[in-house]
Amino acid sequence: MDMGKYSIGVDYGTQSGRAVLVEIGTGREIATAVKPYTHGVMDEYLPDGVTRLEPDWALQHPRDYLEVLEETIPELLRTSGVRPEDVIGIGIDFTSCTMLPIRRDGTPLCFDPRFERHPHAYVKLWKHHAAQDEANKLNEIATERKEPFLARYGGKISSEWMIPKIWQILDEAPEIYDAADAMVEATDWIVMQLTGKLVRSSCPAGYKSIWHKRTGYPSPEFFKALHPRLERIVEEKLWGPILPIGSKAGELTEAMARRTGLVPGTPVAVGNVDAHVSMPAVGITEPGKMLMIIGTSTCHVLLGTEERAVPGMCGVVEDGIIPGYMGYEAGQSCVGDHFEWWIENGVPPAYWDEARREGIGIHELLTRKAAQYRPGETGLLALDWWNGNRSTLVDADLTGLLLGATLATKPEEIYRALIEATAYGTRMIVETFRASGVPVDEMYACGGIAQKNELMMQIYADVLNMPIFIGASTQAPALGAAMFGAVAAGKARGGYDSIEEAAREMGSVREKPYTPNPSAVRVYDELYREYARLYDYFGRGENNVMKVLKRLKSAAVQEEVKTC
Numbered sequence: 001m002d003m004g005k006y007s008i009g010v011d012y013g014t015q016s017g018r019a020v021l022v023e024i025g026t027g028r029e030i031a032t033a034v035k036p037y038t039h040g041v042m043d044e045y046l047p048d049g050v051t052r053l054e055p056d057w058a059l060q061h062p063r064d065y066l067e068v069l070e071e072t073i074p075e076l077l078r079t080s081g082v083r084p085e086d087v088i089g090i091g092i093d094f095t096s097c098t099m100l101p102i103r104r105d106g107t108p109l110c111f112d113p114r115f116e117r118h119p120h121a122y123v124k125l126w127k128h129h130a131a132q133d134e135a136n137k138l139n140e141i142a143t144e145r146k147e148p149f150l151a152r153y154g155g156k157i158s159s160e161w162m163i164p165k166i167w168q169i170l171d172e173a174p175e176i177y178d179a180a181d182a183m184v185e186a187t188d189w190i191v192m193q194l195t196g197k198l199v200r201s202s203c204p205a206g207y208k209s210i211w212h213k214r215t216g217y218p219s220p221e222f223f224k225a226l227h228p229r230l231e232r233i234v235e236e237k238l239w240g241p242i243l244p245i246g247s248k249a250g251e252l253t254e255a256m257a258r259r260t261g262l263v264p265g266t267p268v269a270v271g272n273v274d275a276h277v278s279m280p281a282v283g284i285t286e287p288g289k290m291l292m293i294i295g296t297s298t299c300h301v302l303l304g305t306e307e308r309a310v311p312g313m314c315g316v317v318e319d320g321i322i323p324g325y326m327g328y329e330a331g332q333s334c335v336g337d338h339f340e341w342w343i344e345n346g347v348p349p350a351y352w353d354e355a356r357r358e359g360i361g362i363h364e365l366l367t368r369k370a371a372q373y374r375p376g377e378t379g380l381l382a383l384d385w386w387n388g389n390r391s392t393l394v395d396a397d398l399t400g401l402l403l404g405a406t407l408a409t410k411p412e413e414i415y416r417a418l419i420e421a422t423a424y425g426t427r428m429i430v431e432t433f434r435a436s437g438v439p440v441d442e443m444y445a446c447g448g449i450a451q452k453n454e455l456m457m458q459i460y461a462d463v464l465n466m467p468i469f470i471g472a473s474t475q476a477p478a479l480g481a482a483m484f485g486a487v488a489a490g491k492a493r494g495g496y497d498s499i500e501e502a503a504r505e506m507g508s509v510r511e512k513p514y515t516p517n518p519s520a521v522r523v524y525d526e527l528y529r530e531y532a533r534l535y536d537y538f539g540r541g542e543n544n545v546m547k548v549l550k551r552l553k554s555a556a557v558q559e560e561v562k563t564c
């Protein structure tokens, strides 16, 4: 191995972009840079501050993504002192399905002054849930037509994904649909900015756009049954070559080299998705090992040898994670967001003052207080659906529930109950995979929270009754992206010829896992049974009260938007 060569990975999360410069051969992270998005997540107003967004919208500004490249990459080079010519490859990963309408040359429609006040011209972030009506109709039609693809997506297509999002644009803003020459995943858009050409990645195409390696997209007849104007959606809006992950998308253009400080011609990997790209970063390249990528939300990824239908999974895609295997994905739509909601809306000023006095963050304070309780001691049980349910019910209209609160309930008890709820949600996913014949033998975790919150990881070990291994890197997705950058460069340039080779040398986990505590396991078993009962009652029942509440809320907000 030629030492002294490096690769850069850029991980586009929900709130910020994070870049790492990694040493090939060891995976050592030489430098890290973070750029919070200037516009953050736009869920109430457009950047003009007056154009109001309806409930369940979540947009982003594509200019923020370019700022990430322009600020973090020069910072990596500056702080590390690494010479640009020693950076042999770049890889990108993104949250997904995060998508945008663009012109043929890649210009986002929201850059056009005619559309800058048009919400549908912006990036729809993965957690934009306002296409639920379209997702519901799509699922009904696909079920009626017995579309074979449904089984690969756990029986339902999520409102978070590409086709419902495109259909929402067509339904609500046909002028934007018409003006768009293409609809692209943000990961493919950034790669297009770097290389100057549109190459779609097989990973988001497979998981989020209903594309299959052997059979391609669903038929024009299916799309026509959704809406006559969608019949030619593939040729009109989803065109472009689809390349497998692990291949090279192209090379850095002169213009982007100037903006980043790198060398023109540096190989750029086909774009990836934040969850999937993390697997090799913790060294997993074989079946049976489920990885949780815990952040704003949680994604669960797992390799298998056969294509099995798992109810409510996000998807199974051949070669979707590691070439040669079936890659399974499931997820929870809010995890970190769940805790953040509570911190921002429920934690009283005295707690914030205490955290300041102690010189620690509010998460740390609540975690420290919550750790004083035994399993079951709070008397609380929650459903983790504050941002809908992604797996196994696949329903963005479901909402949160907290049971057992009294006048004596403290903020840290609720914080603990929310953590426990996310652990039960994960157990539901694990049990569903097992019941469907997909083995889950070992559990791994990575992402910011897995690194920071020991109480949470211990609760997960106790609820799942399995050891939890933690990825060694604090930036697993960015490390994974950098590894794919090294594979795009290839052995001849000092990189690797396969992601397995890269994973062997550059991926790793911490030495000590969190191990289950038998007395906690017993209590959590009982609590989980109650969670599962609530899950069925509120998640699967007819005339669901959560749906009634949602309908009344939407009607009231729409009335208000109209009168604004």
Ligand SMILES: Nc1ncnc2c1ncn2[C@@H]1O[C@H](COP(=O)(O)OP(=O)(O)O)[C@@H](O)[C@H]1O
Residues within 6 Å of the ligand: 013, 014, 015, 016, 294, 295, 296, 297, 335, 336, 337, 338, 339, 340, 363, 364, 367, 447, 448, 449, 452, 453
């Ligand atoms: N110590 C902590 N314990 C639990 N959650 C935390 C902690 N610190 C931050 N969070 C939550 O983590 C989320 C951010 O996760 P992170 O992995 O940094 O980002 P992203 O989702 O953008 O990849 C936020 O929702 C925040 O509320």
Ligand SMILES: O=C(CO)[C@H](O)[C@H](O)COP(=O)(O)O
Residues within 6 Å of the ligand: 013, 014, 015, 094, 095, 096, 097, 126, 207, 273, 274, 275, 294, 295, 296, 297, 298, 299, 329, 331
């Ligand atoms: O669905 C996804 C991957 O398939 C999203 O990218 C993910 O849920 C959002 O990631 P994060 O919570 O880390 O911002």
